[in-house]
Amino acid sequence: MSKTPLNAISPTRQEDFPEWYQQVVRASEMAENSEVRGCMVIKPWGYGLWERMQSVLDQMFKATGHRNAYFPLFIPLSHLQKEAEHVEGFAKECAVVTHHRLEMQDGKLVPAGELQEPLIVRPTSETIIGSHYAKWVKSYRDLPILLNQWANVVRWELRPRLFLRTAEFLWQEGHTAHETEEQAVEETEKMLRVYETFAHDYLALPVICGEKTASERFPGAVRTYCIEAMVQDRKAIQAGTSHFLGQNFAKASHIEFQTRQGTLEYAWTTSWGVSTRLIGTLLMVHGDDDGAILPPRIAASQVVIIPFIPKEEFRSSILKKAEEIASLLQATHYAGEPIRVEIDTRDINGSTKSWDWIKRGIPLRLEIGPRDLEAGCVALGRRDHPPKEKELVAIDRLPVRLPEILIEIQQNLLNRAKEFSLSHTYMIESKEEFYAFFTPNNSTKPEIHGGFALTHWNGSPEVEAKIKEDLKVTIRCIPFEDNPRPGICPFTGESSPQRVLFGKAY
RNA sequence: CGGGGCGUAGCUCAGCUUGGUAGAGCGCUUGGUUUGGGACCAAGAUGUCGCAGGUUCGAAUCCUGUCGCCCCGACCA
Numbered sequence: 001m002s003k004t005p006l007n008a009i010s011p012t013r014q015e016d017f018p019e020w021y022q023q024v025v026r027a028s029e030m031a032e033n034s035e036v037r038g039c040m041v042i043k044p045w046g047y048g049l050w051e052r053m054q055s056v057l058d059q060m061f062k063a064t065g066h067r068n069a070y071f072p073l074f075i076p077l078s079h080l081q082k083e084a085e086h087v088e089g090f091a092k093e094c095a096v097v098t099h100h101r102l103e104m105q106d107g108k109l110v111p112a113g114e115l116q117e118p119l120i121v122r123p124t125s126e127t128i129i130g131s132h133y134a135k136w137v138k139s140y141r142d143l144p145i146l147l148n149q150w151a152n153v154v155r156w157e158l159r160p161r162l163f164l165r166t167a168e169f170l171w172q173e174g175h176t177a178h179e180t181e182e183q184a185v186e187e188t189e190k191m192l193r194v195y196e197t198f199a200h201d202y203l204a205l206p207v208i209c210g211e212k213t214a215s216e217r218f219p220g221a222v223r224t225y226c227i228e229a230m231v232q233d234r235k236a237i238q239a240g241t242s243h244f245l246g247q248n249f250a251k252a253s254h255i256e257f258q259t260r261q262g263t264l265e266y267a268w269t270t271s272w273g274v275s276t277r278l279i280g281t282l283l284m285v286h287g288d289d290d291g292a293i294l295p296p297r298i299a300a301s302q303v304v305i306i307p308f309i310p311k312e313e314f315r316s317s318i319l320k321k322a323e324e325i326a327s328l329l330q331a332t333h334y335a336g337e338p339i340r341v342e343i344d345t346r347d348i349n350g351s352t353k354s355w356d357w358i359k360r361g362i363p364l365r366l367e368i369g370p371r372d373l374e375a376g377c378v379a380l381g382r383r384d385h386p387p388k389e390k391e392l393v394a395i396d397r398l399p400v401r402l403p404e405i406l407i408e409i410q411q412n413l414l415n416r417a418k419e420f421s422l423s424h425t426y427m428i429e430s431k432e433e434f435y436a437f438f439t440p441n442n443s444t445k446p447e448i449h450g451g452f453a454l455t456h457w458n459g460s461p462e463v464e465a466k467i468k469e470d471l472k473v474t475i476r477c478i479p480f481e482d483n484p485r486p487g488i489c490p491f492t493g494e495s496s497p498q499r500v501l502f503g504k505a506y
Numbered sequence: 507c508g509g510g511g512c513g514u515a516g517c518u519c520a521g522c523u524u525g526g527u528a529g530a531g532c533g534c535u536u537g538g539u540u541u542g543g544g545a546c547c548a549a550g551a552u553g554u555c556g557c558a559g560g561u562u563c564g565a566a567u568c569c570u571g572u573c574g575c576c577c578c579g580a581c582c583a
Contacts (some may be wrong), residue, residue, distance in 0.1 A: 008544080035574080093582070122582080157582060218583050226583085241583055273583080310541045351543040362558080369542060379542075383556095388543070 007289035017233040027163045027294035027359040038160035038167030048300025066146045074119040079127040081494040083251035089219020093155040095121040121154040129175045130253030137257045148174040163280030171275035176265040187242040192225045195240035204295040204414035209224035210477025220245035228476045230421040231284035234451040236476045236503035240274035292361030296406040303341040304357045308350035308369030332399040334406045424451030431490045438471045450504045456496035458489035476501045
């Protein structure tokens with residue numbers, strides 16, 4: 001007992017944030033590394049989270065007029081070549097399929113049957129979807145096309161990290177084609193707002209919406225919008241993107257239509273996506289030194305009932321009561337849905353079970369033992385409070401009390417994240433201040449430092465590049481502002497149209 | 507692709523300098539005692555010490571080669 005560490009996760013966030021993150025992914029049983037470098041196995045608890053994200057987002061996409069379709073995993077090499085910037089952006093990280101058959105030679109399987117044209121495994125699907133849109137679009141009457149696909153994509157990353165950057169990942173990609181530029185821009189903005197709402201309302205994730213600078217733009221896009229979040233080591237993470245592609249891909253794929261005036265014009269297209277990176281973001285924003293903390297609205301299960309069975313004679317009565325409580329909760333609603341509940345019937349020490357669920361980040365634990373049975377109550381532990389803090393709740397009060405607490409947790413996580421993000425965001429006015437802000441005290445093993453800097457910038461790519469070279473700090477976005485206030489760029493002394501958001505990025 | 511490091515039980519690692527037939531903790535199995543905060547006792551299972559070659563009576567240990575992985579850099583919606 002004396003060996004029990006203070007926290008479930010070691011090292012702590014303060015001690016070594018990257019290592020803490022890896023331990024949380026493992027301890028929360030979200031995912032593990034596979035034998036293929038850069039690829040991951042998403043375990044049921046992590047995949048359940050993704051299924052929730054899919055389900056909520058899918059409804060939001062449908063509500064905004066989109067439908068799902070599916071396009072192939074393999075893309076002819078020639079397709080990628082059609083859009084010059086796109087090639088430059090993705091060629092280096094493409095997996096290439098060159099053969100279609102294996103033959104046994106000297107007891108070993110070797111690739112045979114070389115393909116006439118190599119296929120790439122999709123790193124994103126603009127080109128192959130574009131080539132089909134070209135067939136479907138003949139007239140302005142065929143527009144808009146509003147499609148989404150749920151898929152896996154492959155980007156051969158050199159330095160993978162579970163959920164944040166893996167060679168293969170899961171995502172959704174929306175692809176739309178429109179008659180006018182205005183409509184396409186409107187779509188791009190609308191879907192960014194969908195992501196913002198989803199992040200805020202479901203993931204309890206405060207995000208900053210804005211536009212990427214040219215250097216951070218999606219290859220081939222005219223404009224890239226993003227939502228940026230701050231995680232607990234004060235770095236920025238891009239949680240979602242929405243691209244206005246102009247007519248670039250329409251030209252490359254020949255998506256042409258006859259206008260109302262009878263002329264021929266290229267369609268205006270957009271694309272937008274979020275990925276399993278959201279899971280990593282969630283862990284890094286809300287997690288603590290005991291593991292994951294999941295917001296109730298997105299958790300695969302919101303409540304776990306943990307039977308404590310000190311003596312065999314209590315087993316059947318406690319398990320029976322656990323079933324009753326589960327049924328009671330399934331008939332109770334939170335956020336417009338039945339509460340998602342499960343019972344941990346594993347035949348192990350109750351407190352071990354409790355710790356397992358703490359590490360997984362389930363919002364609520366209901367512990368039931370003989371004493372509770374007698375008193376008609378449960379011991380309730382909530383994940384946003386310390387592990388040992390318990391509230392005794394009468395079983396017949398649960399249908400009232402649990403929805404209240406779930407609302408509180410959801411709100412509490414959002415508030416905490418907002419406070420954290422705000423307390424590490426500064427208006428920085430001078431170059432000296434800026435450099436000091438982003439320079440760690442210990443250069444060999446940098447401590448958690450910095451944050452977001454809202455600073456004026458004259459719009460020069462050279463200034464941006466110099467800052468990146470000096471500090472590894474980039475412009476995360478040019479925040480959307482109703483009334484942008486001009487000022488002076490501290491790096492050049494020149495005038496600046498508005499403040500932009502600087503930070504170190506994942 | 508450059509620089510550094512590491513491959514020993516399911517996991518984390520010790521042993522290697524000074525060669526003598528394989529270890530710890532955790533986990534796992536079985537039995538018992540426990541049980542309101544990550545239990546304890548006892549017994550047990552698990553390794554071609556990354557792979558190949560060499561030196562040697564004898565190699566986890568020394569030498570050569572090779573493969574894989576990790577970290578730093580470069581690169582990256």
